[in-house]
Amino acid sequence: xxxxxxxxxxECIEEIISSRGAALYIVGCGVLSVFSLLLVSxxxxxxxxxxxxxxxxxxxxxxxALLIAVIRGSDGFAGERERETLETLLITPVSSNEVxxxxxxGLIFSWLIVFVLSIPYLWTLGSxxxxxxxxxxxxFVAGTLLVVIFGGFTLALSARMKTLKGTLSIGLSAxxxxxxxxxxxxxxxxxxxxxxxDLINPFSNALNMLDSVVxxxxxxxxxxxxxxxxxxxxxxxxxxxxxAAKRVEL
Amino acid sequence: MKKYVxxxxxxxMAMLFVVAGNSHAEGTPFIQVSIQAPTGALKMGDRxxxxxxxxxxxxxxxxxxxxxxxLVSLKPGHExxxxxxxxxAQKAVRIDQLVSGETxxxxxxxxxxxxxxxxxxxxxxxxxxxxxIVSDLVSFKIQPKPTVASGRILPVAIGxxxxxxxFFGLFHWxxxxxxxxxxxxxxxxxxxxxxx
Amino acid sequence: MKVVEIKSLKKSFAxxxxxxxxxxxxxxxxxxxxxxxxxxxxxxxxxxxxxxxYPDGGKVAVLNMDPSLDGERLxxxxxVLPESHGFYGWMQAGEYLxxxxxxxxxxxxxxxxxNHLEQVGLDPADRRPxxxxxxxxxxxxxxxxxxLNDPEILFLDEPTNGLDPKxxxxxxxxxxxxxREKEMTIMISTHILDDVExxxxxxxxxxxxxxxxxxxxxxxxxxxxxxxxLHLADGKNxxxxxxxxxxxxxxxKGQWVTCEIxxxxxxxxxxxxVQKEIPITEAIQVNSGLESMYLNFTAQGKE
Numbered sequence: 001x002x003x004x005x006x007x008x009x010x011e012c013i014e015e016i017i018s019s020r021g022a023a024l025y026i027v028g029c030g031v032l033s034v035f036s037l038l039l040v041s042x043x044x045x046x047x048x049x050x051x052x053x054x055x056x057x058x059x060x061x062x063x064x065a066l067l068i069a070v071i072r073g074s075d076g077f078a079g080e081r082e083r084e085t086l087e088t089l090l091i092t093p094v095s096s097n098e099v100x101x102x103x104x105x106g107l108i109f110s111w112l113i114v115f116v117l118s119i120p121y122l123w124t125l126g127s128x129x130x131x132x133x134x135x136x137x138x139x140f141v142a143g144t145l146l147v148v149i150f151g152g153f154t155l156a157l158s159a160r161m162k163t164l165k166g167t168l169s170i171g172l173s174a175x176x177x178x179x180x181x182x183x184x185x186x187x188x189x190x191x192x193x194x195x196x197x198d199l200i201n202p203f204s205n206a207l208n209m210l211d212s213v214v215x216x217x218x219x220x221x222x223x224x225x226x227x228x229x230x231x232x233x234x235x236x237x238x239x240x241x242x243x244a245a246k247r248v249e250l
Numbered sequence: 251m252k253k254y255v256x257x258x259x260x261x262x263m264a265m266l267f268v269v270a271g272n273s274h275a276e277g278t279p280f281i282q283v284s285i286q287a288p289t290g291a292l293k294m295g296d297r298x299x300x301x302x303x304x305x306x307x308x309x310x311x312x313x314x315x316x317x318x319x320x321l322v323s324l325k326p327g328h329e330x331x332x333x334x335x336x337x338x339a340q341k342a343v344r345i346d347q348l349v350s351g352e353t354x355x356x357x358x359x360x361x362x363x364x365x366x367x368x369x370x371x372x373x374x375x376x377x378x379x380x381x382x383i384v385s386d387l388v389s390f391k392i393q394p395k396p397t398v399a400s401g402r403i404l405p406v407a408i409g410x411x412x413x414x415x416x417f418f419g420l421f422h423w424x425x426x427x428x429x430x431x432x433x434x435x436x437x438x439x440x441x442x443x444x445x446x
Numbered sequence: 447m448k449v450v451e452i453k454s455l456k457k458s459f460a461x462x463x464x465x466x467x468x469x470x471x472x473x474x475x476x477x478x479x480x481x482x483x484x485x486x487x488x489x490x491x492x493x494x495x496x497x498x499x500y501p502d503g504g505k506v507a508v509l510n511m512d513p514s515l516d517g518e519r520l521x522x523x524x525x526v527l528p529e530s531h532g533f534y535g536w537m538q539a540g541e542y543l544x545x546x547x548x549x550x551x552x553x554x555x556x557x558x559x560x561n562h563l564e565q566v567g568l569d570p571a572d573r574r575p576x577x578x579x580x581x582x583x584x585x586x587x588x589x590x591x592x593x594l595n596d597p598e599i600l601f602l603d604e605p606t607n608g609l610d611p612k613x614x615x616x617x618x619x620x621x622x623x624x625x626r627e628k629e630m631t632i633m634i635s636t637h638i639l640d641d642v643e644x645x646x647x648x649x650x651x652x653x654x655x656x657x658x659x660x661x662x663x664x665x666x667x668x669x670x671x672x673x674x675x676l677h678l679a680d681g682k683n684x685x686x687x688x689x690x691x692x693x694x695x696x697x698x699k700g701q702w703v704t705c706e707i708x709x710x711x712x713x714x715x716x717x718x719x720v721q722k723e724i725p726i727t728e729a730i731q732v733n734s735g736l737e738s739m740y741l742n743f744t745a746q747g748k749e
Contacts, residue, residue: 006548010545016421022422025418026414026418029410029411033408033411034407036403036407037404037407040403080532084531084532085532085534088528088588088591091498091525092521092549093518093519095518117410117414120410121406124402124406125403250493250499
């Protein structure tokens with residue numbers, strides 16, 4: 001991994017320099033601003049206590065981070081292929097695995113930017129309430145694992161598919177599918193099928209974990225199972241990415 | 251003379267009976283209405299049910315009674331009627347028929363969306379009568395609930411996207427401009443050396 | 447010494463055979479021209495040599511290494527200018543060279559970047575992002591990137607694409623210089639026969655998934671006709687025919703005669719003319735016969 005630092009550096013600088021990267025973060029901030037304003041102006045939402053407000057904001061932050069991860073993950077190989085920069089990169093002494101891991105680190109860097117940007121919102125919502133520090137810590141852990149999961153799988157797809165459009169379609173569909181059970185009513189989620197889906201869905205697991213920490217004030221011991229599931233998916237995503245990157249399609 | 255006095259007294263008594271009869275009709279309602287607040291402390295966000303009772307105490311059966319709920323804020327100095335739009339989906343009910351002696355009970359569920367002191371009353375309208383009947387005003391207190399401090403949100407919600415815009419613009423400018431300044435000097439020196 | 451050796455290389459895409467039992471050899475110091483029509487498999491062959499595409503069969507060795515097994519080690523010693531190569535548009539030229547230099551383990555200084563950019567006629571003081579560059583400027587930048595690590599073998603796919611005649615000549619001179627001074631082996635895949643004639647000493651013609659011809663550019667080959675302009679001492683008594691097999695007069699103008707040599711080595715043809723006492727004072731090769739040879743072999747391949 002001799003060239004790792006160079007590759008990661010290029011991914012991180014591109015994140016900030018390119019107008020595409022800047023636009024994503026500014027729009028993301030705008031979404032968080034709108035939601036936080038809704039929390040005070042909307043009659044329904046203004047009844048929420050601090051903990052619930054922090055939990056809802058955390059869910060929005062994670063959704064935003066995952067959306068960015070899926071978009072940038074799709075662009076990882078497929079976008080470079082379309083811009084004809086992939087071949088130029090692969091003809092250097094770097095291995096395709098190094099390129100893949102560097103791109104994954106770039107996605108984590110994106111997540112770090114989103115996380116840092118979200119802290120002021122969380123502080124304004126939750127500093128007078130309970131469990132803010134726990135919320136921030138668990139948000140960081142869950143968000144990082146989820147970004148690796150969704151970003152890793154999308155990068156793997158990007159390495160094998162020919163077009164950016166195709167990769168993005170599948171990536172966004174997977175993201176929406178994993179987020180859709182959360183939109184089901186509580187009664188449906190309490191059913192056997194709903195519980196099973198919640199268990200295997202990393203997005204649901206992360207949100208349930210945040211709910212139990214922030215709203216219900218439950219400790220670390222109660223988070224072992226959801227954390228274990230997230231770690232399992234993370235390892236699977238990294239493995240799938242390394243397999244896919246071994247034979248990148250040009 | 252005695253005949254005249256007896257006639258006058260009789261007329262006056264008859265008048266008295268008429269007036270008394272009317273007074274009885276006005277001062278003694280044939281509908282009794284009451285509303286009862288739930289017991290226990292109430293706080294913002296709670297969904298209590300108020301109990302209403304309407305009894306036909308008159309001789310005749312009543313049809314088409316309209317019963318509606320009224321809410322007022324009793325905050326001293328700021329008393330005002332409260333729009334029930336966000337508080338209750340059920341603002342009025344219709345009683346098709348209430349026979350003499352019958353009692354009708356209603357549930358009035360509410361969602362307490364503000365803190366403070368409030369009063370609630372039930373009003374009944376009989377289409378055959380020209381004066382509605384109102385229950386006693388039942389007052390209750392709603393405790394506040396700790397919620398989001400709205401004063402801090404606006405600076406962050408507006409300020410952060412703006413700051414971000416400035417930051418990216420500045421970074422882009424620094425990335426091109428300062429490196430240009432440094433490298434230009436070095437390149438100019440190199441080219442100058444070559445010319446020499 | 448063989449630096450590139452391909453034996454019976456096979457590659458198919460989606461059931462369609464692109465390379466079928468292709469064999470070729472490149473020697474150290476060669477400037478090797480790789481010709482063929484569009485879709486003949488030239489780029490596929492290059493990608494297999496680089497180890498970024500895996501063959502279906504056959505044996506490939508570059509600098510005695512198997513590209514599919516030792517790709518990373520091999521790519522440290524070689525470099526490529528692909529035909530379609532994009533750039534990171536947000537980077538400046540110097541940044542771009544520094545980035546790729548680091549991927550080859552080089553820490554380029556400002557002076558290094560200046561030298562490299564000037565070598566190909568780019569302005570080192572130009573701070574515009576690459577996305578604002580013209581096609582020719584991008585091509586030059588690509589060429590300089592491909593020379594960063596002083597490769598032992600340089601693969602070029604259409605290197606003079608987008609360059610004006612002056613630019614093409616500069617690139618030719620640069621490549622000849624590197625070949626001469628650093629003994630760099632160069633393999634050029636191109637459609638521009640002028641480039642091949644000027645640069646290459648050996649060529650291969652790929653057509654219908656096979657190498658139709660491989661050998662010296664100057665060797666006499668069936669179907670190849672070379673034009674020469676001969677200056678005769680006496681322009682008055684030029685015979686209508688010279689009765690030398692393989693040589694035919696095309697045009698006479700004053701003391702100059704244009705003739706076509708076919709199926710015989712040009713040196714032998716000229717010596718035969720001298721033996722016939724034809725007073726040749728000067729012989730100028732007009733073309734190498736490459737075009738006719740190319741057309742002949744690609745037409746043959748169709749049959």
